[in-house]
Amino acid sequence: MPLDLALIFVGALFCVSVLSIRRRARSDISRIIYTLCCALCVLIFVAVVSPRGAHALSATLPLGLPWIGMRFRLDALSAFFLAVVNIGGAAASVYAIGYGAHEKHPMRVLPFFPAFIAAMNCVVLADDAFTFLVAWEFMSLSSWALVLASHQEAESRSAAYIYLLMASFGTLCLLMAFGVLGGVGGAYDFSTIREAPKDAWKAGLVLGLVILGAGSKAGLVPLHIWLPLAHPAAPSHVSALMSGVMTKVAIYGFIRIVFDLLGQPAFWWSIHPLVLGALSAMTGILFATVQSDLKKLLAYSTIENIGVIFVALGLALAFKANGQALPAALAFTAALFHVFNHALFKSVLFFGAGAVLGATGEKNIEKLGGLIKSMPRTAFLFLGGCVAIAALPPLNGFVSEWLVFQAILLTPSLPQWILKLITPLVGVALALSAALGAGCYVRAFGIVFLGRARSAAAQAASETDGWSLGAMSVLLAMCLLAGVAPSFMIDTISPAAQEYVGGRMIVQGDLPWLTIAPVAESRSSYNGLLVFVFILLSSFGAMRLIRTLWPRPVRRAPPWDCGYADSSLATQYTASSFAQPVRRALGGLAFSTRESLDMPLPGETRAARFTVEIGDRFMNGLYTPLAKAVWFCAGRLNVVNFLSIQEYLGLVFVALVVLLIIVAL
Amino acid sequence: MEHLNLDVAQLLAGSLVLVSFMLLYQDRLSGLINIFALHAVALTLSVAWQAYVQHAPHLYVTAGIALIFKATIIPVALRRIVKQLRIHRTVEIVGGIGPTMFLGMFLVALSLVVMLPATASADPFAREDLAFALAIVLLGLLMMVTRRNAVSQIIGFMSLENGLILAAAGADGMPLVVEISVALSVLVAFIVIGIFLFRIRERFDTVDLFELDRVRGEKR
Numbered sequence: 001m002p003l004d005l006a007l008i009f010v011g012a013l014f015c016v017s018v019l020s021i022r023r024r025a026r027s028d029i030s031r032i033i034y035t036l037c038c039a040l041c042v043l044i045f046v047a048v049v050s051p052r053g054a055h056a057l058s059a060t061l062p063l064g065l066p067w068i069g070m071r072f073r074l075d076a077l078s079a080f081f082l083a084v085v086n087i088g089g090a091a092a093s094v095y096a097i098g099y100g101a102h103e104k105h106p107m108r109v110l111p112f113f114p115a116f117i118a119a120m121n122c123v124v125l126a127d128d129a130f131t132f133l134v135a136w137e138f139m140s141l142s143s144w145a146l147v148l149a150s151h152q153e154a155e156s157r158s159a160a161y162i163y164l165l166m167a168s169f170g171t172l173c174l175l176m177a178f179g180v181l182g183g184v185g186g187a188y189d190f191s192t193i194r195e196a197p198k199d200a201w202k203a204g205l206v207l208g209l210v211i212l213g214a215g216s217k218a219g220l221v222p223l224h225i226w227l228p229l230a231h232p233a234a235p236s237h238v239s240a241l242m243s244g245v246m247t248k249v250a251i252y253g254f255i256r257i258v259f260d261l262l263g264q265p266a267f268w269w270s271i272h273p274l275v276l277g278a279l280s281a282m283t284g285i286l287f288a289t290v291q292s293d294l295k296k297l298l299a300y301s302t303i304e305n306i307g308v309i310f311v312a313l314g315l316a317l318a319f320k321a322n323g324q325a326l327p328a329a330l331a332f333t334a335a336l337f338h339v340f341n342h343a344l345f346k347s348v349l350f351f352g353a354g355a356v357l358g359a360t361g362e363k364n365i366e367k368l369g370g371l372i373k374s375m376p377r378t379a380f381l382f383l384g385g386c387v388a389i390a391a392l393p394p395l396n397g398f399v400s401e402w403l404v405f406q407a408i409l410l411t412p413s414l415p416q417w418i419l420k421l422i423t424p425l426v427g428v429a430l431a432l433s434a435a436l437g438a439g440c441y442v443r444a445f446g447i448v449f450l451g452r453a454r455s456a457a458a459q460a461a462s463e464t465d466g467w468s469l470g471a472m473s474v475l476l477a478m479c480l481l482a483g484v485a486p487s488f489m490i491d492t493i494s495p496a497a498q499e500y501v502g503g504r505m506i507v508q509g510d511l512p513w514l515t516i517a518p519v520a521e522s523r524s525s526y527n528g529l530l531v532f533v534f535i536l537l538s539s540f541g542a543m544r545l546i547r548t549l550w551p552r553p554v555r556r557a558p559p560w561d562c563g564y565a566d567s568s569l570a571t572q573y574t575a576s577s578f579a580q581p582v583r584r585a586l587g588g589l590a591f592s593t594r595e596s597l598d599m600p601l602p603g604e605t606r607a608a609r610f611t612v613e614i615g616d617r618f619m620n621g622l623y624t625p626l627a628k629a630v631w632f633c634a635g636r637l638n639v640v641n642f643l644s645i646q647e648y649l650g651l652v653f654v655a656l657v658v659l660l661i662i663v664a665l
Numbered sequence: 666m667e668h669l670n671l672d673v674a675q676l677l678a679g680s681l682v683l684v685s686f687m688l689l690y691q692d693r694l695s696g697l698i699n700i701f702a703l704h705a706v707a708l709t710l711s712v713a714w715q716a717y718v719q720h721a722p723h724l725y726v727t728a729g730i731a732l733i734f735k736a737t738i739i740p741v742a743l744r745r746i747v748k749q750l751r752i753h754r755t756v757e758i759v760g761g762i763g764p765t766m767f768l769g770m771f772l773v774a775l776s777l778v779v780m781l782p783a784t785a786s787a788d789p790f791a792r793e794d795l796a797f798a799l800a801i802v803l804l805g806l807l808m809m810v811t812r813r814n815a816v817s818q819i820i821g822f823m824s825l826e827n828g829l830i831l832a833a834a835g836a837d838g839m840p841l842v843v844e845i846s847v848a849l850s851v852l853v854a855f856i857v858i859g860i861f862l863f864r865i866r867e868r869f870d871t872v873d874l875f876e877l878d879r880v881r882g883e884k885r
Contacts, residue, residue, distance in 0.1 A: 646809075646810055646811075646812075646813065649806070649809050649810045649818075650810045652806070653806045653807065653809075653810050656803070656806065657772070657775070657803070660775055660776070660779050660803075661775065663779050663783070664775060664778040664779045
C-alpha cells in the first residue's frame with residue numbers, strides 16, 4: 001500500500017508538470033505549481049515513512065518495454081532516500097513559492113521542476129535496470145533543462161553543455177555496468193541480478209563503472225567539474241535540489257549496486273571509494289575556501305561532503321568484506337546520516353545564497369557585506385546552516401562526522417595491510433578537510449553578512465520573503481532536532497544497515513537521555529541534548545553576567561578606523577585576503593595559483609595591482625587535453641564524411657576481411 | 666550414391682565460385698550481364714540439387730525464384746537500362762586484373778580456413794557449402810569495391826546475395842529459406858533502384874545539371 005500510494009503521487013508529480021504547460025497563461029501559475037509540488041512531496045514522504053521498518057514491497061507497472069514492464073520496490077534503504085528526496089523537494093517548493101515569484105521566465109523552470117523531483121523518486125523506487133536507467137536519464141535531462149533556465153547567458157549555456165556531457169558519460173557507465181551485471185542472459189530485474197553468481201573480474205569491472213557513473217553524478221573528484229559550473233547557473237531552489245538531493249540519489253545508486261546487487265564484497269573494493277572520497281573531501285574544501293562566488297563555494301563544499309560520504313561507504317565495504325558487522329553498520333549508518341544531514345543544511349545554505357542573490361543581485365562575495373543589518377533573519381538562518389555544515393555541536397553535522405571518525409578509529413582491526421596503511425591517511429585528510437570546512441564557512445558568513453557593505457547593491461538589500469524564511473527555518477529546525485536527538489535517526493537507518501551490511505548499531509533509543517554510543521557506551525558516547533543545554537545555559541549565563549557587571553545600555557559607534565579618518569570600504573578584510581594563508585599553504589595540492597604584483601615605480605601615480613589566477617589542475621591537466629584530443633580525432637575523421645561509394649564499400653570490405661583473418665588465426 | 670550427391674553438390678557450388686571469378690575478370694558490361702545470368706543459373710542448379718538431396722520441396726521454390734528473377738528478369742532489365750543509358754559498349758577500367766584475381770584467390774583461401782574449422786561438427790554438405798558461400802560473398806564484395814560503374818556494382822551485390830542463398834540452402838532444415846530469399850530479392854530490387862537514383866543524382870548534380878534543366882524546361 002505505501003508503495004502504491006508513492007507511485008500514484010509520483011505519477012501526479014508528472015501530471016503537475018504537464019499541467020504547468022497547459023495552464024501557462026495564468027498569472028499565479030508558479031504559486032499553484034509549487035504548492036502542488038510541495039503537497040505531493042509531503043504526501044510521498046508520509047506514505048513511505050509511516051510504515052517504519054516494514055518489509056520490502058514490490059509492484060510491477062505495465063509501462064515501458066512490453067514484455068518487461070516497470071518494476072518498483074520499496075525497502076528500508078529506498079524509503080530512507082525517498083524521505084531525503086521529498087524533504088528536500090518539499091522545502092525547495094515552499095522556498096520557490098517566494099523565490100520563484102520574481103522569476104523572469106517561469107516557463108523555463110515550471111514544467112521541469114516537478115518532473116525532476118518525480119524522476120529522482122523513480123530512480124530510488126526502481127527495481128530493474130531498465131526503469132533505473134530511464135529514470136536516471138530523465139533526472140539528468142530535466143535538471144539539465146533547469147540549468148539552462150537562464151539560457152541567454154553564455155556562461156550558463158557552457159555550464160549546461162558540460163553538465164550534459166558528464167551526465168551522458170555517467171549514464172553510459174551505468175548502462176555498461178548493468179550490461180555486465182545482466183550478462184548474456186539479459187536478466188535486468190534486480191532480484192535476478194542479486195541472485196546471479198559474479199566472477200571477481202566482473203565485480204571489479206562493475207565497481208569501476210559504477211564509481212565512474214554514480215561518481216560523475218555525485219561529484220566525486222576527478223569527475224566533479226560540472227558541479228561548480230551547473231549549480232551557480234541554475235535558479236537557487238534548483239541548485240539546492242541538485243546539490244542537496246540529486247547527488248544523494250547518485251549515492252543511492254552506488255549503494256544499491258555495490259552493497260546490494262554485487263553481493264558479498266572483497267576487501268579491495270573499499271580502496272577506490274576511500275581514496276577518491278578523501279581526495280574529493282580535500283580538493284572540494286580547498287576550492288571552496290578560495291571561491292568568491294557564493295554558489296560556487298557551496299558547490300565545492302558539496303564535493304567535500306560527497307567525499308566524506310564515500311569514505312564512510314568505503315569503510316563500510318571494508319568492514320563488511322571482513323565480516324565485521326558492527327563496525328560496518330556504524331560506517332554505513334554514518335554515511336546515510338551524513339546524506340540526510342547534508343541534504344538539510346546544504347539546502348538551507350543554497351536557499352540563503354538565493355535570498356542574498358535576490359536581495360542584492362550579487363553572487364560575488366567580495367561585493368557583499370554587512371547584510372546582517374538589512375537581512376537579520378536570513379543571516380541567522382544562514383549562520384545556523386554554516387554551524388551545521390562546519391560540524392559544530394549541537395547541530396547534526398557534528399554527529400554524522402563524529403560517527404565517521406568513530407568508524408575510522410575502528411580500522412586498526414582490519415586484517416589487510418593496505419587498508420591499515422590507507423585508513424589513517426584518509427582519516428587525516430578528513431580531519432583536515434573538516435577543519436578547513438569550518439574556516440571556509442567562517443569566511444563565507446563573515447564576508448557576506450558581517451562588516452560593512454562593499455557595494456551599493458549590498459547597501460540597498462532588504463529582508464527576503466516569508467516563504468523563503470519559512471522553508472529555511474523548517475530545515476534548520478530539523479538540523480537541530482537531528483543533532484539533539486540523533487538516536488532517533490540512527491534507529492531509523494538501522495533496518496537498512498541490517499539489510500545491506502548484515503548488522504546494526506546497538507539500539508540507541510534504549511540509552512537514557514538521547515545519548516548515542518557508536519560501539520558500546522563504555523567506549524565513547526555523545527549526548528547532543530546535554531551539549532545543547534550546556535551551550536544554551538552558558539551563553540545565557542555569560543550574557544546575564546555581562547549585563548549585571550556592565551549594566552550600561554548598548555551603544556552604537558563608528559567602527560575603529562586605525563586612526564585614519566574616513567577609511568574606504570575596501571580596507572576591510574576581503575574574501576581573498578581571508579583565504580590567502582590557506583591558498584598559499586595548501587593550494588598547491590589542488591590547484592595551480594599564479595600571483596603577480598604590478599608595483600608602480602616611485603613617482604608614478606597609477607595604483608599598484610595584485611592579481612591572483614587560480615587554475616583547476618583537473619580541468620587543465622585532464623579535461624582540456626582530453627577535449628583537445630577529441631577535437632583532433634574528430635577533425636581527422638571528418639574526411640570519412642566525404643568518401644565515394646567505392647571507398648565506403650572498401651572500408652566495410654577491409655573490416656570484414658580483417659575480422660575473418662582474426663577468426664582464422 | 667551418397668558420394669555422388671556430395672560430389673555433385675560440390676561441383677555446382679564450386680562452379681558458382683568459378684563464375685564469381687569470371688565476374689571479377691569480365692570488364693565489358695554486356696558480357697558482365699551475361700555472366701551474371703550464368704551465375705544465377707548455377708545457383709538455380711545448386712539449390713535445386715540441394716532440394717533433391719535433402720528432399721526439401723520448398724527449396725525448389727527458391728530455385729525457381731532464382732531462375733525467374735535472377736537469371737531472366739534482372740539480366741533483361743539490366744540490359745535494357747544499359748542500352749538506354751548508352752553505356753553497353755563501355756569498357757570498364759578495373760584496377761589491374763592480376764592483383765584482383767590474386768586477391769580473390771586469397772579470399773577463397775581465407776573463407777575455407779575460417780569455415781572448415783568453425784563448422785567441424787556440421788554435416789559435410791553444409792560444411793563445403795558454407796565455405797563456398799562465404800567465398801562467393803567475399804568475391805561479390807570485392808567486385809563492388811573494385812568497380813566504378815553502377816551496373817557492375819549492382820551485379821556484384823546480387824552475386825553476393827546469391828552466395829547468401831547458397832548458404833541458406835546448404836544448411837539443413839531451414840524453413841524460412843523461401844521467405845528470406847524472396848525478401849532479399851525485393852531488397853535487391855530496391856537497392857538497384859536506390860543506387861541508380863543515387864548515381865543519377867550525383868551525375869546531374871555535378872556534370873549534366875545544365876542538360877537536365879534544359880530537358881525539364883522542354884518537357885514543361
